[in-house]
Amino acid sequence: xxxxxxxxxxxxxxxxxxxxxxxxxxxxxxxxxxxxxxxxxxxxxxxxxxxxxxxxxxxxxxxxxxxxxxxxxxxxxxxxxxxxxxxxxxxxxxxxxxxxxxxxxxxxxxxxxxxxxxxxxxxxxxxxxxxxxxxxxxxxxxxxxxxxxxxxxxxxxxxxxxxxxxxxxxxxxxxxxxxxxxxxxxxxxxxxxxxxxxxxxxxxxxxxxxxxxxxxxxxxxxxxxxxxxxxxxxxxxxxxxxxxxxxxxxxxxxxxxxxxxxxxxxxxxxxxxxxxxxxxxxxxxxxxxx
Amino acid sequence: xxxxxxxxxxxxxxxxxxxxxxxxxxxxxxxxxxxxxxxxxxxxxxxxxxxxxxxxxxxxxxxxxxxxxxxxxxxxxxxxxxxxxxxxxxxxxxxxxxxxxxxxxxxxxxxxxxxxxxxxxxxxxxxxxxxxxxxxxxxxxxxxxxxxxxxxxxxxxxxxxxxxxxxxxxxxxxxxxxxxxxxxxxxxxxxxxxxxxxxxxxxxxxxxxxxxxxxxxxxxxxxxxxxxxxxxxxxxxxxxxxxxxxxxxxxxxxxxxxxxxxxxxxxxxxxxxxxxxxxxxxxxxxxxxx
Numbered sequence: 054x055x056x057x058x059x060x061x062x063x064x065x066x067x068x069x070x071x072x073x074x075x076x077x078x079x080x081x082x083x084x085x086x087x088x089x090x091x092x093x094x095x096x097x098x099x100x101x102x103x104x105x106x107x108x109x110x111x112x113x114x115x116x117x118x119x120x121x122x123x124x125x126x127x128x129x130x131x132x133x134x135x136x137x138x139x140x141x142x143x144x145x146x147x148x149x150x151x152x153x154x155x156x157x158x159x160x161x162x163x164x165x166x167x168x169x170x171x172x173x174x175x176x177x178x179x180x181x182x183x184x185x186x187x188x189x190x191x192x193x194x195x196x197x198x199x200x201x202x203x204x205x206x207x208x209x210x211x212x213x214x215x216x217x218x219x220x221x222x223x224x225x226x227x228x229x230x231x232x233x234x235x236x237x238x239x240x241x242x243x244x245x246x247x248x249x250x251x252x253x254x255x256x257x258x259x260x261x262x263x264x265x266x267x268x269x270x271x272x273x274x275x276x277x278x279x280x281x282x283x284x285x286x287x288x289x290x291x292x293x294x295x296x297x298x299x300x301x302x303x304x305x306x307x308x309x310x311x312x313x314x315x316x317x318x319x320x321x322x323x324x325x326x327x328x329x330x331x332x333x334x335x336x337x338x339x340x341x342x343x
Numbered sequence: 344x345x346x347x348x349x350x351x352x353x354x355x356x357x358x359x360x361x362x363x364x365x366x367x368x369x370x371x372x373x374x375x376x377x378x379x380x381x382x383x384x385x386x387x388x389x390x391x392x393x394x395x396x397x398x399x400x401x402x403x404x405x406x407x408x409x410x411x412x413x414x415x416x417x418x419x420x421x422x423x424x425x426x427x428x429x430x431x432x433x434x435x436x437x438x439x440x441x442x443x444x445x446x447x448x449x450x451x452x453x454x455x456x457x458x459x460x461x462x463x464x465x466x467x468x469x470x471x472x473x474x475x476x477x478x479x480x481x482x483x484x485x486x487x488x489x490x491x492x493x494x495x496x497x498x499x500x501x502x503x504x505x506x507x508x509x510x511x512x513x514x515x516x517x518x519x520x521x522x523x524x525x526x527x528x529x530x531x532x533x534x535x536x537x538x539x540x541x542x543x544x545x546x547x548x549x550x551x552x553x554x555x556x557x558x559x560x561x562x563x564x565x566x567x568x569x570x571x572x573x574x575x576x577x578x579x580x581x582x583x584x585x586x587x588x589x590x591x592x593x594x595x596x597x598x599x600x601x602x603x604x605x606x607x608x609x610x611x612x613x614x615x616x617x618x619x620x621x622x623x624x625x626x627x628x629x630x631x632x633x
Contacts, residue, residue: 093474115585115590116585117585117587117589117590118585118587119413119585120413120583120584120585123409123410123460124460127460142590166456166477170413170414184383184479185479186478186479187456187477187478187479188476188477189474189475189476189477236588236589236590238590240590272572272575272577274568274578274581275565275568275569275571275572275578276572278564278565278568279565279569281565282562282565282566285562287562288564288565289591290583290591290593291564291581291583291593292583293410293580293581293582293583294410295405295406295407295408295409295410297407297408298526299407299526300405300407300432300526300528300530301579301580303580303581
């Protein structure tokens with residue numbers, strides 16, 4: 054039976070590239086082959102795993118330029134049967150895909166909102182006249198330049214090649230090309246069916262969790278963060294998302310750095326349970342560069 | 344000379360409704376009339392104010408269901424010549440606009456990504472077959488159902504009426520209709536040209552600021568938050584955004600509650616200046632419900 058990997062489709066998305074990279078590491082360890090299962094949204098790929106329809110889901114969490122992927126965080130808060138087993142960091146290199154003979158002929162640029170956001174300096178410099186139109190995924194944007202030479206898409210090089218469409222410019226997220234150009238990479242989580250409490254064991258480098266706080270208790274967030282500060286546990290990330298109950302009521306998503314002594318994290322998590330309303334530990338894992 | 348108000352257009356967006364509400368309060372105080380200046384993006388409306396081309400810009404900051412408006416926060420960090428003068432909270436009620444005779448005939452639903460996000464439970468229940476396609480604004484989505492009866496848009500009631508298009512369902516963000524249905528409202532900031540340091544004065548209810556932290560100093564965020572906790576200053580919001588320098592390097596956006604004694608906030612801001620790398624105080628202001 055091949056191992057099944059859910060991801061945001063269609064073929065050529067960065068989520069598919071991350072899933073391929075993870076599948077290849079599986080194939081090295083085991084003789085099984087793997088099958089990619091594309092879904093039209095990130096939420097649907099996570100829900101398929103939660104229902105036990107696939108073995109893994111590979112989802113983007115955060116981009117270095119555009120920040121958190123809200124759909125991933127909001128969907129995770131709803132699900133109970135999955136946990137993180139691995140983090141992957143994928144470098145992102147965007148291609149500008151069009152059948153136009155030159156840039157001045159392009160009137161509309163299609164891509165995922167995160168990719169459009171990442172390429173703003175290049176678009177403002179070279180295509181100030183073009184309107185920017187968001188699509189569900191970078192790959193889905195290719196439907197437009199495939200049929201209309203006044204349009205363009207911003208996608209992965211791989212997606213452009215899969216569709217056999219011309220690339221007029223590449224690495225357009227790294228403009229201007231100065232020494233301190235921002236680094237564009239996206240962190241993905243590989244999720245699997247839940248089989249433990251997700252607390253760290255020796256060898257894990259990070260623990261990810263989320264919590265809500267008791268209502269109307271000023272300073273509750275700082276009290277929760279102090280639990281980690283007092284133990285010199287570093288937070289590599291903190292993100293707030295609305296609880297969807299009322300304006301000003303939040304969920305907090307934290308990534309902790311796990312050191313040699315995992316017991317320190319365990320005692321911190323025990324104390325955190327007493328200070329939060331709902332606490333989810335999404336899992337403990339190590340980080341791989343793709 | 345009429346007072347000029349920049350906002351995300353075209354006519355019928357929630358940003359235009361907030362700008363109209365603010366313009367009406369101006370008209371009560373002064374005999375001047377006001378002119379609305381729609382821009383194709385939130386960034387462009389803020390940049391127009393920063394260049395001194397308009398008197399005010401009214402921009403969405405945060406929705407109770409979908410969270411922060413990243414384009415507003417990321418653009419603000421780049422601008423130097425503007426400050427907040429007022430916050431407005433606008434209730435959001437979405438209409439489902441289509442010329443289809445019934446819901447089963449709708450194949451595509453267009454709207455701003457925030458509005459699509461806010462209506463997910465309703466869309467999943469009544470239109471599981473339809474694809475969801477993001478647009479630049481809720482009003483811009485109306486171009487599709489205006490010409491194609493297999494499509495629909497999610498917009499304000501006002502926008503549907505301006506375009507004389509039929510509303511097949513309303514208040515679709517409040518589904519399911521249970522007693523604890525989530526409250527949908529959006530907070531806007533009214534921005535003006537900068538004329539002070541933005542620190543609070545008597546009568547202000549909130550101060551909003553953002554900062555970056557010195558690099559590679561574990562616990563630096565908790566140390567900064569302790570400045571407020573030690574003085575019993577409540578944070579009504581904390582949001583992180585990527586610094587765009589590297590993955591894991593953030594800017595933090597905070598809203599503070601200002602009490603009777605504004606001096607307490609002043610001493611906290613003085614200490615915060617010594618613990619942050621860059622500190623912007625966006626302004627101090629009061630909050631109005633629209």
